[in-house]
Amino acid sequence: MSETHGWSVPGAPRHHLLSVVDHWVLFCLHLESTRAMLIRMKRCTKCKVERPTEEFAKDRSRQDGLQRHCKPCQRAYRQANRERLREANKAWKAANPDKVRTQTRRSYERHAEDRKAAARVAREVDPEAHQDRCRRWREENKEEIAEYRRNNRQQDRDYYARNADTIREKKEARRQWCVYRITFADGYFYIGSSSHHDLRFNAHKSLARRNKNTAALNGRDFDNTTLDVLVVCKNEPEALEQEATIIEDAMSNQCLNSTVPSKPSKFYWVYVIQSLKPRTDKRGRPRPGFFYVGMTTDPARRLREHNGLYANGKPGNPNGGRYTSKHRPWEARALYGPYISRSEALKAEYRLKRQKRGAGRLKWSTADHPLCRGEGPNHPWVQDPVGWKPPLPE
Numbered sequence: 584m585s586e587t588h589g590w591s592v593p594g595a596p597r598h599h600l601l602s603v604v605d606h607w608v609l610f611c612l613h614l615e616s617t618r619a620m621l622i623r624m625k626r627c628t629k630c631k632v633e634r635p636t637e638e639f640a641k642d643r644s645r646q647d648g649l650q651r652h653c654k655p656c657q658r659a660y661r662q663a664n665r666e667r668l669r670e671a672n673k674a675w676k677a678a679n680p681d682k683v684r685t686q687t688r689r690s691y692e693r694h695a696e697d698r699k700a701a702a703r704v705a706r707e708v709d710p711e712a713h714q715d716r717c718r719r720w721r722e723e724n725k726e727e728i729a730e731y732r733r734n735n736r737q738q739d740r741d742y743y744a745r746n747a748d749t750i751r752e753k754k755e756a757r758r759q760w761c762v763y764r765i766t767f768a769d770g771y772f773y774i775g776s777s778s779h780h781d782l783r784f785n786a787h788k789s790l791a792r793r794n795k796n797t798a799a800l801n802g803r804d805f806d807n808t809t810l811d812v813l814v815v816c817k818n819e820p821e822a823l824e825q826e827a828t829i830i831e832d833a834m835s836n837q838c839l840n841s842t843v844p845s846k847p848s849k850f851y852w853v854y855v856i857q858s859l860k861p862r863t864d865k866r867g868r869p870r871p872g873f874f875y876v877g878m879t880t881d882p883a884r885r886l887r888e889h890n891g892l893y894a895n896g897k898p899g900n901p902n903g904g905r906y907t908s909k910h911r912p913w914e915a916r917a918l919y920g921p922y923i924s925r926s927e928a929l930k931a932e933y934r935l936k937r938q939k940r941g942a943g944r945l946k947w948s949t950a951d952h953p954l955c956r957g958e959g960p961n962h963p964w965v966q967d968p969v970g971w972k973p974p975l976p977e
């Protein structure tokens with residue numbers, strides 16, 4: 584009942600042991616034939632050894648699709664004739680530039696996926712090296728990049744226009760006035776203030792590499808540096824004041840900030856301008872135009888920007904600021920200054936904005952604040968906003 588195999592003869596004695604050996608032999612024969620089927624063999628015409636076909640390189644022009652000599656023979660030949668083959672290859676490449684180009688391109692395309700994967704791994708393994716490579720590439724291809732930018736400026740503009748709100752929000756969200764400290768691996772440190780200290784850090788790093796930074800940071804090694812936020816501030820004047828105090832307290836041999844304030848190359852000015860755009864109150868009665876207070880090293884240029892103009896008189900200058908661009912045209916009303924530093928001018932601007940409103944900003948006096956300086960509404964710039972040139976520090 585249990586013996587239902589087709590090959591067992593009913594009633595015949597069973598030689599269990601023999602049948603097991605039989606099966607084994609059959610099985611081995613089967614394996615051998617499978618191997619022979621799967622692994623084709625071929626005899627090398629040079630070394631006369633019979634080898635699996637895998638050990639022969641491909642040659643589509645031959646009947647069996649394989650070359651005559653086995654790979655080990657070819658390898659030996661190449662090694663023995665290395666110099667001669669190299670020269671021949673060079674000569675062939677020089678004689679067939681088109682073929683070389685096609686081959687290169689084909690190989691490049693064929694390996695596109697592998698290359699992308701390898702690049703991805705390399706980026707993840709060493710992001711700094713990747714940044715270095717990118718930087719080098721950008722430096723080597725400056726012309727091409729400039730060309731591309733020129734040709735795709737509209738594309739850039741469209742992108743920023745489409746995403747203006749998101750970009751502004753992101754930037755605003757990251758804005759945080761603070762005093763930061765960069766500590767180098769050798770213990771030296773540098774103190775600064777910024778509204779985006781992380782971006783400022785990157786700027787220091789790349790400028791130091793090009794020797795365009797604050798002198799003490801030029802050529803410094805930014806590897807293994809730490810970036811600390813020392814104080815978070817409400818606004819720029821506060822950050823500048825905190826920065827000055829902290830530098831004074833931290834001044835030591837290892838502090839890279841200069842003890843002597845560098846001579847300013849330009850003076851700073853606080854200007855007051857008024858909008859000439861017609862304006863009415865709720866009942867439709869005419870109202871005087873808005874007053875705006877700002878700070879600059881070049882009042883003529885700044886007024887031009889507020890009015891959306893370039894130096895050549897053409898409109899479209901985007902540096903006018905969001906608020907003032909809505910109330911063009913603007914006219915010069917008063918100029919306070921000179922101030923020897925940005926921080927001093929910022930403080931003056933801050934004070935003026937707080938203490939005086941509207942037309943009152945033309946009546947700021949030293950009695951209101953010691954930082955009030957210069958002729959104000961009677962300054963020559965008000966009469967000649969384009970022609971007046973600010974004096975330079977001596």
Ligand SMILES: [Zn+2]
Nearest residue numbers: 627630653656
């Ligand atoms: Zn061989």
